[in-house]
Structure formats: structure tokens, C-alpha cells
Amino acid sequence: xxxxxxxxxxxxxxxxxxxxxxxxxxxxxxxxxxxxxxxxxxxxxxxxxxxxxxxxxxxxxxxxxxxxxxxxxxxxxxxxxxxxxxxxxxxxxxxxxxxxxxxxxxxxxxxxxxxxxxxxxxxxxxxxxxxxxxxxxxxxxxxxxxxxxxxxxxxxxxxxxxxxxxxxxxxxxxxxxxxxxxxxxxxxxxxxxxxxxxxxxxxxxxxxxxxxxxxxxxxxxxxxxxxxxxxxxxxxxxxxxxxxxxxxxxxxxxxxxxxxxxxxxxxxxxxxxxxxx
Ligand code: X90
Numbered sequence: 001x002x003x004x005x006x007x008x009x010x011x012x013x014x015x016x017x018x019x020x021x022x023x024x025x026x027x028x029x030x031x032x033x034x035x036x037x038x039x040x041x042x043x044x045x046x047x048x049x050x051x052x053x054x055x056x057x058x059x060x061x062x063x064x065x066x067x068x069x070x071x072x073x074x075x076x077x078x079x080x081x082x083x084x085x086x087x088x089x090x091x092x093x094x095x096x097x098x099x100x101x102x103x104x105x106x107x108x109x110x111x112x113x114x115x116x117x118x119x120x121x122x123x124x125x126x127x128x129x130x131x132x133x134x135x136x137x138x139x140x141x142x143x144x145x146x147x148x149x150x151x152x153x154x155x156x157x158x159x160x161x162x163x164x165x166x167x168x169x170x171x172x173x174x175x176x177x178x179x180x181x182x183x184x185x186x187x188x189x190x191x192x193x194x195x196x197x198x199x200x201x202x203x204x205x206x207x208x209x210x211x212x213x214x215x216x217x218x219x220x221x222x223x224x225x226x227x228x229x230x231x232x233x234x235x236x237x238x239x240x241x242x243x244x245x246x247x248x249x250x251x252x253x254x255x256x257x258x259x260x261x262x263x264x265x266x267x268x269x270x271x272x273x274x275x276x277x
Contacts, residue, residue: 018267023088036258058166131243152187155270156184158178163194175260176196180201185270197213218276
């Protein structure tokens with residue numbers, strides 16, 4: 001196989017065909033461990049976690065996990081969840097070193113998404129398009145790096161419990177949501193961390209705020225990908241607002257898989273979008 005795209009499971013991509021592999025992260029509790037692969041029953045996991053009182057955490061893939069996914073390909077693009085919050089990027093980089101030295105002539109380009117969920121989907125789609133257009137490896141590396149400068153991620157979260165319990169946001173920030181119907185609207189910062197922007201009371205306000213943020217951040221009707229955690233209603237509402245503003249916009253709705261469901265929690269929505277500049 002000449003080209004292969006590999007992404008960790010934070011990309012919410014599964015079963016994308018032979019020239020793609022997803023490398024699972026894990027969701028760990030004292031009682032059960034979940035592997036975020038195509039066999040995971042996300043609904044069962046979220047239900048279990050909702051009533052589970054003990055400790056829970058997540059684990060990134062090892063470099064061996066990445067290595068396994070690279071197998072038999074000559075040119076590989078590996079997309080990771082943000083290095084600002086996870087060790088996945090580091091594991092992928094170690095795997096790249098090993099794969100390239102064990103398979104002379106092979107090339108691996110590791111892409112730190114500085115994001116999660118649907119922004120990785122955009123990177124995946126762009127890579128696929130570039131590969132299909134017949135560009136060579138080096139050219140694709142340059143073009144995808146440029147593309148990443150023109151994509152972003154917003155989110156609306158109803159709870160930050162799992163983020164706080166895992167030391168990935170402060171307890172102070174976590175406390176402002178989860179009460180009185182408050183949602184935290186924010187974005188992936190340039191360092192790939194959670195940047196709180198706005199406290200919205202009620203879903204309608206959160207959606208309006210996201211629309212404003214998109215416009216302020218040069219969204220102009222390009223690709224927009226919404227992944228929701230058990231909240232299709234909000235995703236559809238947001239889609240409708242976008243289509244009203246930009247009738248030709250390419251908007252798609254998907255679901256969060258295991259890892260993003262664990263952190264985004266029930267009701268959370270993640271929005272990856274293309275900027276005009
Ligand atoms: O290595 C690990 O154990 C994984 C840690 C992942 C922590 C971040 C998960 C983010 C999931 C939630 C909202 C979007 C925030 C984006 C910030 C860059 C998605």
C-alpha cells in the first residue's frame with residue numbers, strides 16, 4: 001500500500017476503508033476498561049459512567065499501537081489528538097522513528113491536530129483529497145500544514161467533570177458549568193488546550209454564541225463538521241442556523257466515539273470548521 005492515513009480514536013472516525021486505521025485510546029475505571037474501537041458500545045459506556053462514582057481516566061495509545069497501524073504502508077500520515085492534553089502525539093512520533101528505521105524508504109508524517117474530534121475529521125478529509133489528486137508526499141505535508149492554519153474548533157459543554165477529575169482543566173473552571181443550565185462555550189487554543197470563552201445559560205444561547213464566534217473567526221460557508229454526544233437536537237439546530245446564513249455550506253453531523261464522549265460528556269457538541277483566512 002502506498003498511502004495510508006492513521007488517526008487516533010479522538011477523530012471519531014471508524015471503518016473508513018482499507019487505507020485508513022484508527023488507533024484507539026482507552027477509557028479506564030476501577031470496574032471496567034473500554035477500548036475506543038469499532039466494538040465499543042458508546043451508549044453503554046456513557047450510561048455506565050453516568051452512574052459510576054469511582055475513579056475514571058483515559059490512556060493514549062502506545063508507540064506499539066501506532067506502529068501496528070502503520071504496517072504495510074509506504075507513506076503514512078498520522079493524525080493525533082492535541083499534544084497539549086495527551087501523550088498520543090509523542091507515541092506517534094516514537095513510532096515514526098522506529099517505522100522509518102525498520103522500513104527503509106518509508107515516510108511517516110505526524111500531524112499534531114492541537115484539537116480533537118471534528119477538526120481531525122477535516123484534516124483527514126483534506127489528506128484524502130490531496131492523496132486522490134495525485135500529489136506527492138512532500139507536497140501533501142506542506143499543503144496539510146498550511147490547511148491546519150485555516151481550521152478551528154469550538155465546543156459547548158454541559159459538564160467538565162471528567163476534564164477536572166483528570167487534571168486537564170482547573171476545578172474552578174469546571175465549577176462554572178453543570179449548574180443552572182450553564183454551558184461552557186470555548187475553543188481549542190493555539191496551544192491545543194481548552195480555552196473557555198463564554199458561559200451560556202441554555203442551549204439556544206450557546207448555539208447563538210457559537211454562530212457569532214464562527215462569523216467572528218472568518219467562517220464563510222466552508223466545511224463544518226459537528227460531532228455531538230447524545231445531542232443530535234443541538235447539532236441539527238446549529239446546522240439549520242448555518243445553512244440559513246450560507247445556503248451552500250458543506251455541513252455534516254456525526255457522533256462522538258468513546259474518548260470524545262468521555263470528555264465532552266452527554267449534551268456536548270464539538271464543531272470543526274474551515275476559515276476563509
Ligand atoms: O491521553 C489521554 O488520555 C487523552 C486525553 C484527552 C483530553 C482531551 C479530550 C478532548 C475531547 C472535548 C472538548 C474539546 C476540547 C478541545 C481542546 C483542544 C473533546
